[in-house]
Amino acid sequence: MGNDEEEIQIQLMEPGNGRRVLRTRASHESTDWRHFNFWREEHSEERTDSERSIEYLKDWIKVCDENHTCYSNDDPVLPSRVVSVADDCVRVIDAKDMRGRYMTLSHRWGANETFKLTRSNMNLMMDFISWESIPKTYQESIQVTRLLGIEYIWIDSLCIIQDDAEDWQREAGKMKSVYGNSYLNIAATEALDSNGELFRSGKLSAQYPARKVPRDSMIQIRPQPSQTHRHFGSNYFENSRPPLLQRGWVLQERILSPRVVYYGAEEIQWECQAANDCQCGGMVVIANFKSGYHRSLKSDGVPPLPYQWMRISEKYSSLQFTYGNDRLVALSGLADQGVQSGKGGKYLAGLWERNLAHQLCWQILNIHRKPDTYLAPSWSWLSVFGVVRGELYEYRRSHPHH
Known part of the structure; x- marks a missing residue:
């Protein structure tokens, strides 16, 4: 291979559920993987x-x-x-x-x-x-x-x-x-x-469309x-x-x-x-968002619940409600689950006692408004209707594989 050509990386993955996935990328520097699924059926x-x-x-x-x-x-x-x-x-x-x-x-x-x-x-x-x-x-x-x-x-x-x-x-x-x-x-x-x-x-x-694999017509591969x-x-x-x-x-x-x-x-x-x-x-x-959240409730707690909860606040704040006051009720089951896990300490109106200072670093990304009636203190993201984003970089730097 000439010096001006980069080596293409190919990996075979088995992510579970009987899946086999081939993934490729152009070089070590590339972050863009392409995936191909293997199947035994049309x-x-x-x-x-x-x-x-x-x-x-x-x-x-x-x-x-x-x-x-x-x-x-x-x-x-x-x-x-x-x-x-x-x-x-x-x-x-x-x-x-x-x-x-x-x-x-x-x-x-x-x-x-x-x-x-x-x-x-x-x-x-x-x-x-x-x-x-x-x-x-x-x-x-x-x-x-x-x-x-x-x-x-x-x-x-x-x-x-x-x-x-x-x-x-x-x-x-x-x-x-x-x-x-x-x-x-x-x-x-x-x-x-x-x-x-x-x-x-x-x-x-x-x-x-799927393509047959040479030498084994039973196996299909599909991008x-x-x-x-x-x-x-x-x-x-x-x-x-x-x-x-x-x-x-x-x-x-x-x-x-x-x-x-x-x-x-x-x-x-x-x-x-x-x-x-x-x-x-x-x-x-x-x-996956759901499995990441459930990992945060387990004994090792990776990612930690307060950080995963910031993901929840980001997604939740972008969703629609017919009745604005439902926002607290429609999150209460998750909050109860978090309290029972013991992974965040006290639940504080949409935030957790542990790593509290970090969770206070949220910003509003779009047009927003205050609720007509009191829902949460002003330091909580639940106190505004608008899409919020949390600051997650500190956790990413110390845990680069997430």
Whole structure:
């Protein structure tokens, strides 16, 4: 090789879940890696409710069950109410003191959601709900629940009495256990409201065609889409997110759930507390926001919780709320989890007692305003509505591999 040519670096990675990824870069100085996924199958264009998509999901659950501690095998106590979907019958049930596996749903509320539990229709909802009356997002989430052999699903609009402030306050305070004990959280990533579709048609194989490997026609290699799934990463400021991931309540739901399947525009994606994956392979090579947070709660605490919480503040501050006062409630489950871990000391209105001085170094990046009512002291990022960014350079310098 001549002196004017640089050596191309090639590495074979095995990031988990049975994946094999080849990554290449032009030189030691280059920070831009290109990734190629190996497959033992043809990748045809198909919908996210296809048989193969469900097999992917079952495989991810199986790997998590066998290799991780994300979900306990013991049946948890059910939330106060759940939707029973067994035996082709859908109805809301009072689940007090019952145990069982249940799914949860993260979905985007539209401006005029009419299909919800109220004091006046409660008896009807607990008797029988006709399939035709159920909005499409809920129907398709129930289909996934049944395909996985789970009997119950928790959907906030059907399991909290929406015109009962006392019931809402009580149940909203239980989000940590509701999502934290969920068998699997279904994220309706693209649906704008409950009538939107969970399932979509993918075009991955047309956009990123696979090639046969010479000497072994059983193996396919496909270039991985570049810079995809940035909204799942821990190191990116991402302005363009799918509709669901723009909503403030959803951040807590994503992180508290032991496992999440995202029904995206092109494919399904997976996050558990220990791993992440997707049908195109793009998620396995980025530093993941959810697993980084859960590492910070563990005994070694790397990265430390206060630093990881600054990532949460950055993401959370960019999200939308219909009611500004919900900002504290919609973060309270995560705050409780952080307090229980003991990794941050006292929780101080969006910051942690440990490394407090460092967390006070936040700045506002865009147009902002003060809340109409008091939410937090002025030194907390929760005291303003606007996108904030924390100062993380000190931790990066002393921990360059993060």
